[in-house]
Amino acid sequence: MAIIRGVNLLLKIMKSEIKDIEKTKKEISVDVSKEEFAPYIEQAAKKLSKNLQIPGFRPGHIPFGIIKENIGIENILEEAVSKASNDFFLKAVKEGNLTIVGTPQGRIEKLSEDGFSLSAQVEVLDEVILPDYKKIAKETSMKEVSVSEEEVKETLQSLQKSRAKFKKVLREAKKGDFVVIDGEIRFGNAKIENGDIKDQSFILFDEKNKFIPGFEEQILGMREGEEKSFSLMAPSNFWKKELQGKPLDIKIKLKELFELELPEINDEFAKNLGNFQNKDDLEKSIREGIKIEKEDEEKQKWRMKVLEKISENTIVDIPRVLIDREKDVMIEDFKQNIERTGIPFDQYLEGLGKTVDDLKKDWEEDAKKRVKMMLAINEIFQKENIKVEEKEIEEKTNEFLKRYQKIEDVGKDIQSQELGEEGLDPEKLKMYIEDNLRVEKVFELLEKFNLN
Numbered sequence: 001m002a003i004i005r006g007v008n009l010l011l012k013i014m015k016s017e018i019k020d021i022e023k024t025k026k027e028i029s030v031d032v033s034k035e036e037f038a039p040y041i042e043q044a045a046k047k048l049s050k051n052l053q054i055p056g057f058r059p060g061h062i063p064f065g066i067i068k069e070n071i072g073i074e075n076i077l078e079e080a081v082s083k084a085s086n087d088f089f090l091k092a093v094k095e096g097n098l099t100i101v102g103t104p105q106g107r108i109e110k111l112s113e114d115g116f117s118l119s120a121q122v123e124v125l126d127e128v129i130l131p132d133y134k135k136i137a138k139e140t141s142m143k144e145v146s147v148s149e150e151e152v153k154e155t156l157q158s159l160q161k162s163r164a165k166f167k168k169v170l171r172e173a174k175k176g177d178f179v180v181i182d183g184e185i186r187f188g189n190a191k192i193e194n195g196d197i198k199d200q201s202f203i204l205f206d207e208k209n210k211f212i213p214g215f216e217e218q219i220l221g222m223r224e225g226e227e228k229s230f231s232l233m234a235p236s237n238f239w240k241k242e243l244q245g246k247p248l249d250i251k252i253k254l255k256e257l258f259e260l261e262l263p264e265i266n267d268e269f270a271k272n273l274g275n276f277q278n279k280d281d282l283e284k285s286i287r288e289g290i291k292i293e294k295e296d297e298e299k300q301k302w303r304m305k306v307l308e309k310i311s312e313n314t315i316v317d318i319p320r321v322l323i324d325r326e327k328d329v330m331i332e333d334f335k336q337n338i339e340r341t342g343i344p345f346d347q348y349l350e351g352l353g354k355t356v357d358d359l360k361k362d363w364e365e366d367a368k369k370r371v372k373m374m375l376a377i378n379e380i381f382q383k384e385n386i387k388v389e390e391k392e393i394e395e396k397t398n399e400f401l402k403r404y405q406k407i408e409d410v411g412k413d414i415q416s417q418e419l420g421e422e423g424l425d426p427e428k429l430k431m432y433i434e435d436n437l438r439v440e441k442v443f444e445l446l447e448k449f450n451l452n
Contacts, residue, residue: 016092024319026098027121030088034114037084041113044080045071077111085118099125102321123319128379131313133306137449140309142302145294147287155286156265159273161203166258172221173257175205179219183252187243193347197252203260212238212248222254239343240351302450303443310380311373318371326367327360334359377442384445388437396433 015031046060049067053059057066068076085108093100106120166178173179179202185195202209204216214232222228229251234243263269270282335345349355354362380386 016088016095018092018096018098021121023317024126025121025123026096027119028089028092028096028104029117029119030085030092031117032084032088032115036088037080037113037115040080040084041076043083044076048076048079073113077113077116081108081111081116085116089118089120093122098122101125101319102325123321125319125322125375126317128375129315130376130379130383131310133310133376133380133446134449136309136313137306137446138452140302140306140450142450143298145291145298147290147294151290152283152286155290156283160262160265160269161260163263163269163272165261165263167261169257169259170224171257172223173204173219173254175220176260177204178202178258178260179204179254180256181219181252181254183250186249186251187246188249192240192243192248194343199255212250215250218250219252219254222257224254224257227251227253239348241353242351299447303446306446306450307373307376311369311376314372314376314379316372316375318368318375322371323364323367326371327363330363330367330370331356331359377439380442380445381438384442386438386441386445388434388441392437393430393434396437397430400429400433 015033017029019027019029021027042064045064045067048071049062050059052062052067052070054062054066054070057063085106089104089106100122102123104120104122106118109117109119169177181197181200183197183200185192185197204219209216212232213235218228218230218232229249231247231249234240234246234248236244238244265279267278270276270279273282276282276285338345338348349359
């Protein structure tokens with residue numbers, strides 16, 4: 001969700017008119033006189049004549065009339081208006097106290113040495129009217145967190161499994177064994193897309209497993225080298241929509257079978273994990289770590305709850321361009337998440353029976369909600385006169401880049417349109433970091449309101 005940025009504007013005098021087209025769309029008309037346009041024509045002529053060689057004249061000291069004869073007035077005017085139109089357009093924006101979003105759609109209506117006229121349609125952001133966000137932050141409670149003995153036990157067991165030894169066995173597979181399988185999934189007489197199973201390894205009935213219901217039960221009792229064929233019903237959340245609720249024919253081979261030899265959780269186990277004196281010391285560290293994680297999770301929930309309340313009570317007309325831009329970000333983010341699972345995005349959409357345009361239509365309200373949240377954050381940032389220093393941006397950028405071995409890996413975690421389509425754009429990275437700092441500083445301020 002991108003922060004709305006202001007426009008740096010120039011100042012000159014000219015005649016301008018602003019007409020309403022829609023609530024968030026306006027048409028700006030500008031008439032620039034001969035006197036105002038003249039300096040731009042002179043600058044353009046000097047620029048274009050820089051390398052012009054005219055006998056009897058030094059470069060840079062050629063009279064305008066001779067430059068015009070050699071270069072052509074059309075070329076001079078074209079060069080002049082490219083700079084002048086931007087300057088006078090921005091001046092009209094400032095005079096109209098407009099906040100432009102998106103790219104203006106403009107055109108030159110007339111152009112000569114006597115001046116020019118331009119018109120442009122722009123999408124604008126009107127006033128953002130905030131509710132009493134200080135009161136909302138203060139009255140929204142943040143839940144106290146606690147850590148149960150069961151949570152500590154589960155973490156200890158996870159650490160225990162991570163230090164397990166693998167012992168190859170020649171018996172029937174049972175719950176808790178580590179297995180390696182090959183196989184395939186078919187529907188009818190054809191193998192489904194992404195239906196190959198190759199060297200898939202896992203612990204039987206580990207809570208992290210996400211297989212088709214009944215799949216792991218079929219492996220129980222198998223021996224190494226054994227093959228098995230069976231059928232299971234595709235669940236209602238199966239990624240290929242047309243197969244949901246239909247029978248899938250599955251064939252597997254148990255390639256390898258290992259028994260896990262788990263170390264005993266005692267003082268020696270704790271010492272081998274790191275700088276722990278005994279088991280109690282390890283459990284204390286685990287408890288503290290879980291509490292920090294849960295407190296951070298609760299803080300994030302509180303932040304979202306407060307932001308939603310503020311956003312719901314914020315009054316603003318949202319320009320169409322911001323909603324469309326946010327939907328593009330959502331689509332790209334969703335696409336990257338799907339493709340990380342190994343499923344091509346177009347195949348996933350085919351399975352859903354939807355197109356990208358269908359998703360954009362479905363996500364209209366979510367996009368509006370996200371844009372409104374960011375408009376509210378940006379307004380609080382401005383209203384509270386919060387600052388982001390250049391030094392902070394530099395420090396956070398360095399911290400960010402240290403997490404990656406190669407610069408191209410950055411794009412794997414962040415939407416490409418935010419950092420540049422081709423490699424890493426340093427300026428876009430800087431803007432990305434600054435935007436995150438702006439959001440973080442607003443939330444930190446809201447947390448202070450909650451405590452006071």
